[in-house]
Amino acid sequence: MLKNILDNKESYQPGLSIDCVIFGFHDNQLKVLLIKTKYSDKWALPGGFVPVDEDIDEAAVTVLHGRTGLRGIFLRQFSTFGAAKRCSVDVSNTVLEFYGIPLDEGKWYASRFVTVGYYALVDFLQTVPQPEGNNDIVEWIDHNIVPELVLDHKEILDKALETLRMELNLMPVGYNLLPEKFTIPELQKLYETILGRKLDRRNFLRKITAIGILRKLDEKKSNVAHKAPNLYSFDKEKYEEVLKNGLTQGW
Amino acid sequence: MLKNILDNKESYQPGLSIDCVIFGFHDNQLKVLLIKTKYSDKWALPGGFVPVDEDIDEAAVTVLHGRTGLRGIFLRQFSTFGAAKRCSVDVSNTVLEFYGIPLDEGKWYASRFVTVGYYALVDFLQTVPQPEGNNDIVEWIDHNIVPELVLDHKEILDKALETLRMELNLMPVGYNLLPEKFTIPELQKLYETILGRKLDRRNFLRKITAIGILRKLDEKKSNVAHKAPNLYSFDKEKYEEVLKNGLTQGW
């Protein structure tokens, strides 16, 4: 795989990569899709390179699709990381050796890479994590217990979450992270998990319904321990409208 | 100059550039520092390349310092632009011809460049626009009447202003854009100009003083047409504190 890229390195933007922080929500946990390659004991963000004739946004879509099988998902650039020391020759050489690629052939790969960070919000249940060439493991990991990551990937992840928190004040969230039918408490948990703090049930209900993006269904959640909460779905049209025009309130 | 870079192209990150949107405030106008090269009839944002052994943030500082003579100024990355078509071979070749550089030697320069956008806030009066090698004109231009720019520089400028508008809700602004002593109406004009709309005088005064970053001086502005407004200066300590912790209110 890397071999393919090196053999066609003229087709790729040199020294530039894409890293995606893919968020999912399940079991009341905010999860991040991470990969672990066989040649390293650390986890990493899913990433890729940029074909010279492709927009970087397109390249990010390709990465997202390659790892989740999903398209048409919320995906947003949030920052670019270009520290001088952000490429470790050791790491690169380990990878090259693993693939049996001579070091001089892999010079392209071993130089300093500037990476553009994107974050995505996807539906956990519709996602099929896809390892690439059976050489690595792709897994959802609770954002609270992410292990040590390669290079500066932890910093990238933190920045993505920080950005998501900020943008929560500017846009609605949930359409891409929750299943079609959900309850208000579930949506609240999502917000609480992203923000990292508790919200008042009653105030949350008031504010979230006031936005006008929810459609109350004539149906209650079944098999629950206590009073059955009502089910809701997003009003796609209103949701898109608010996503475009932005919110005016904050959490 | 470009020749120097091409001769040492191994020392620069290939296919990557920095573009800076440098804002200044003067005569109640928000101005942008633009350059016009002799070989083009369009204006452009000041930009530069990234040495392989330098952080991209450092490279941005270098660009800012090179064009304004300033250091230690508010400078922030806001977005990265990587459309596939964002480099015009025509433009590149024109430049190469101007410098008398053979096209094959300039291949490095003529390929697609991804550019990282930074915006800066500087003190207009302390800025000495510095042309580079007498080959170009550097000038402050009112952001309302910027002429046509090369490539996608207009898009970059617009995005910078949009970001600045957003961040106005999160941080105080003015310390880098105004002289040491200023009046509340001047500060208000700055805010109005950035936001592109009028604010109520009396509400503005109340909110801006409530933040606690202003120090009222025992001095009034002289030589003014009407009632002399009081002079203020920023309380550097409080200002830095708010800059770090962020604002909670919006405009």
Add this chain to the structure above:
DNA sequence: ATTCAATTGCGTTATAGTGACGCAATGTAC
């Protein structure tokens, strides 16, 4: 010198938004 017009600085008021909390209704467990 007096008046005028523009501007500043401080205030008031009505309304909307926010945080904190009360309480009845609903459903499970025993």
Add this chain to the structure above:
DNA sequence: GTACATTGCGTCACTATAACGCAATTGAAT
């Protein structure tokens, strides 16, 4: 039935915000 956790709706006090009033100050006009 009783106990208990959770949901859904409502209340209340407080704060923030927008809209506007008005006296004081100053240079310019008369």
